[in-house]
Amino acid sequence: MGPGVMREWPTFALIALCYAGFGAALFAPLAYAVPFLAVLIALHASLQHEAIHGHPFKSPLANAALVWPPLTLAIPYLRFYDTHLAHHEDVRLTDPFDDPETQYLDEGVWETLPRWAQAVLSANNTLLGRLLIGPVVGQALFMAADYRAAREGDRRVLLGWMLHVPAVALVLWGVSLAGFPVWEYLVAAYGGLSILKIRTFCEHQAHEQTQGRSVIIEDRGPLSLIFLNNNLHVVHHMHPKVPWYDLPAQYRANRARYLRANDEYSFASYGEIFRRYLFRAKDPVAHPLWRR
Numbered sequence: 001m002g003p004g005v006m007r008e009w010p011t012f013a014l015i016a017l018c019y020a021g022f023g024a025a026l027f028a029p030l031a032y033a034v035p036f037l038a039v040l041i042a043l044h045a046s047l048q049h050e051a052i053h054g055h056p057f058k059s060p061l062a063n064a065a066l067v068w069p070p071l072t073l074a075i076p077y078l079r080f081y082d083t084h085l086a087h088h089e090d091v092r093l094t095d096p097f098d099d100p101e102t103q104y105l106d107e108g109v110w111e112t113l114p115r116w117a118q119a120v121l122s123a124n125n126t127l128l129g130r131l132l133i134g135p136v137v138g139q140a141l142f143m144a145a146d147y148r149a150a151r152e153g154d155r156r157v158l159l160g161w162m163l164h165v166p167a168v169a170l171v172l173w174g175v176s177l178a179g180f181p182v183w184e185y186l187v188a189a190y191g192g193l194s195i196l197k198i199r200t201f202c203e204h205q206a207h208e209q210t211q212g213r214s215v216i217i218e219d220r221g222p223l224s225l226i227f228l229n230n231n232l233h234v235v236h237h238m239h240p241k242v243p244w245y246d247l248p249a250q251y252r253a254n255r256a257r258y259l260r261a262n263d264e265y266s267f268a269s270y271g272e273i274f275r276r277y278l279f280r281a282k283d284p285v286a287h288p289l290w291r292r
Contacts, residue, residue: 005056005057008055008056008057008243010243010244010245011047011050011055011056011243011244011245012056014043014047015047015056015066015067018040018043018044018047021036021040022037022040022041022044022071023178025037025040025180026174026175026178026179026180027178027179027180029179029180029184033180033184033188034184034187034188034191035188035191037185037188037191037192038188038189038190038191038192038194038195039192039195039226040071040192041071041072041188041189041191041192041193042192042193042195042196042226042227043225043226043228044067044069044071044072044192045071045072045192045196046196046226046227046228046230046244047066047067047228048067048077048080049080049084049228049230050228050243050244051063051064051066051067052080052081052084052085053240053241054241055243055244060081064077064081068167069167069170069171070164070167070168070171071171071189071192072189072192072193072196073168073171073172073186073189074135074139074189074193075142076160076161076163076164076167077160077163077164077167078156078159078160078163078164079142079146079157079160079161079164082156082160083100083101084100084101086098086099086100087099087100087101088237088240090210090211090213090237091210093204093210093213093214093237094204094205094206094207094213094287094290095290096109096287096290100145101200101204102204102287103125103200103204103283103285104206104283104285104286104287104290105121105285105286105287106286106287106290107286107287107290110285110286111286118285120133120137121137121285122281122285124137125281125282125283125284125285126277126278126279126280126281127198127201127273127274127277127278127279127282128278128279130194130197130198130200130201131194131197131198132194134193134194134197135190135193135194135197138193138197139193146160146161172185195223195226198223198270198273199223199227199230199231201273201277201282202215202217202267202273202277202282203215203230203233204233205265205282205283206283206287206288206289206290207263207265207289208289209263211234211237211238211261211262211263212261212262212263212265213262213265214233214234214236214237214262214265215231215233215234215262215265215266215267216231216232216233216234216235216251216258216259216262216265216266216267217231217232217233217266217267217268217269217270217273218231218232218266218267218268218269219231219267219268219269219270219271220248221269221270223270228244229244229245229247229248230244230247231270232247232248232250232251232258234258234261234262234265235247235250235251235258238258238261
């Protein structure tokens with residue numbers, strides 16, 4: 001291993017701990033196994049995100065080999081890879097058509113939706129709604145978009161799902177082989193997706209300036225570890241190749257600069273976000289600044 005790879009020991013260690021904890025929870029299930037698994041599943045998704053950005057190896061194939069199991073059961077790794085890198089074309093951030101990770105809809109599309117769909121999406125824009133129904137809503141929208149792309153002949157989308165189906169089967173086979181109830185694992189996977197929705201809830205906002213669209217959450221608690229410091233999100237978008245363990249130092253060294261760059265779009269902690277938005281929407285569903 002070269003010096004660059006050796007420096008990645010925190011990522012290697014966290015991957016090893018994640019899989020060790022996952023195996024321990026499956027083979028020695030305890031009363032708290034489901035919430036413990038939910039946390040590990042969310043952490044594993046964060047490690048997949050880190051792999052997509054070139055850590056711990058420079059090789060995308062080597063990184064994929066470390067984190068390919070779809071522990072969330074929801075998103076094909078190849079689709080996560082493609083859509084997330086497309087999301088990092090920052091000029092498109094929050095664009096209802098071109099940002100694959102946006103939560104906003106075009107106003108014209110929003111106005112054509114039936115009332116029940118508007119009610120669901122409005123509830124989904126509160127933090128409580130994002131936790132309870134966000135995984136279902138997000139998955140439905142994601143799969144609908146991929147279905148349209150596959151029908152239009154996008155073979156890479158089709159390949160992503162063709163690789164995903166046997167991978168999910170393998171994960172569930174391993175779960176059942178360990179004697180862990182599959183239905184409990186499904187609950188844990190949903191819980192892991194719900195935890196991830198806490199991160200994405202405030203990650204981006206509508207703003208005229210590109211850098212003003214990404215948040216800073218100055219949290220240093222358990223959620224910042226589960227999310228691998230992506231709460232410092234404008235730092236990540238400005239320096240997408242910086243590994244997770246260097247983001248806090250990068251932010252501390254240039255705090256005023258980053259807060260100036262994102263027009264002070266910041267929160268002191270995730271606790272503040274829960275207090276402000278658990279029952280109240282932070283944003284409208286229709287993009288408030290978008291003009292096609």
